[in-house]
Amino acid sequence: MSDVKPINPILKQVLELGPTVLFFLIYLKIKEETYVIGGTEYTGFIVSALVFVPILLVAMGLLWRLTGQLSRMQVFTAFMVIFFGGLTAWFNDERFFKMKTSIVYGLFSVLLGIGLMRGQSYLAYVMNEMMPMRDEGWMILTRRLCVVFAVLAVANEIIWRTMSTDAWVKIETFGFPVALMAFLMWQITALQQYLITDDDETDPS
Template sequence: MSEQTSDASTGEARKISPLVKNLLEFGPVVLFFIAYLKLKDQVFEIGGTSYEGFIIVTAGFVPLMVLSTLILWKLTGKLSRMQVMTLVVIVVFGGLSVWFNDERFFKMKPTMIYLLFGGLLGIGLLRGQSYLRVVMEEMMPLQDEGWMILTRRLCAFFFGLAVANEVIWRVMSTETWVYFKTFGLTAAMFLFFMTQAKLFQTYGIEEEGEAE
C-alpha cells in the first residue's frame, strides 16, 4: 500500500510508502531517545564549555528533524501547516537550548507546540469555524457539526497536553520527561482519536465509492 498526496506546484499526485512516511516523521524522535539513553550521563568539553549529553543530543536532533522534513516535502511535494509550525518551534527552542546550554528551552518545546495548535483551533472556534477541517478533511470526512465537536475536544486536549508537559518537566527528572515526550505524548494522541470512534460513526460521511 502507498499514500497519495498532491504536489502543490504541479498538481501531480505523488505516492509515498507509509513505512517511509513513518520513518521520516518518527525516526528522528526515536533516534533522539536512543542517543539520549547512551549519552545522558556524559559531559562533553567543546570550545572550553561543558555540555551535558542532553544538549549534544538536542544539537543533533534539530538538523536531523530539518533534514527529514525536507525529504518528506521532496517526496510528497506537500507539507501541512502543522508540520511547518512544528519544525519552526523545534528549530527555535532546540537552537536556544544549544546556544544558551540550557535544556529548559527544549523541554518547553512541546508546551509551545500544543499551546500554538490549541490557540489556533480556539481562534477558529471563536469565529465559528473549524481550522482542523482544513488540515484533516481529506483524511476523515465529517459533517459540519462533527468537525466543530471534534475541534472543541482537540483544542481542550492540546491545552491539557501543554499543562501536562509543563508539570512533568518542572517537577520530574530529565529522563522521565524524555520517556514522556517519546512515548507518553504519542500514546495520548493515539488514545484521543481512538476515543472519538463514536463521533466518527455519528458524523462520518461515506465517500461515493463506499456508498455504491
C-alpha cells in the same frame, strides 16, 4: 493546487516518527556524558537535542521530496524545534527544549480556540482531505482537541518542572504521542456518524 505523490505508508511513518525515536536512543546513549564545544561544556541531553534538529530536517526534506507536500503542522513543529534548539544551545539551558512542547501544544490549543470563537474549525482546514467529515463533526472534534492540547501543555509543564530529565524524555517520546493517537482513534470511532462516505457523495437526496 498541489500534487501529492504516493508513498509507502510504513516509510511515511518512519520519516515522521523516526527523528523522535532517534533522539530518544541518542539520549540514552550519551545522557551521562559531557561535551566541550567551543570552550563551553554541554550535557548529553543538550547535545541530543542539537543533533535532533538536523535529523528532523533531513527526515522532513525526504518526506517533502517523496510526497511533494508537508503539512502546516509539520512545518510549524520543525520551526519550533529549530528555534528552541537554538535557544537551548545559546543559553546552554535544557529548559528551553523542554518547554517547547508546552508552547507547541499551547499554541495549537489557542489557534483552535480562536477558530471556535469565530465559528470555524481550523482543524477541518488542515485535515479534511485525510478524513472527510460534516461541519458539525469537525466542530465537535475541534472543541475536544482544543481541550486535549491545553491539558497536554499543562501536563508537560508539570512533568518537566517536577520530574527527572529521564522521565520527561520517555514521556515526551512515547507518552504524549501515544495519548494523542489514542484520543484521535477514539474520536474517529465516536464521530462515525459525521464521516462523509462514498455513499453520501453519490446520494442525490
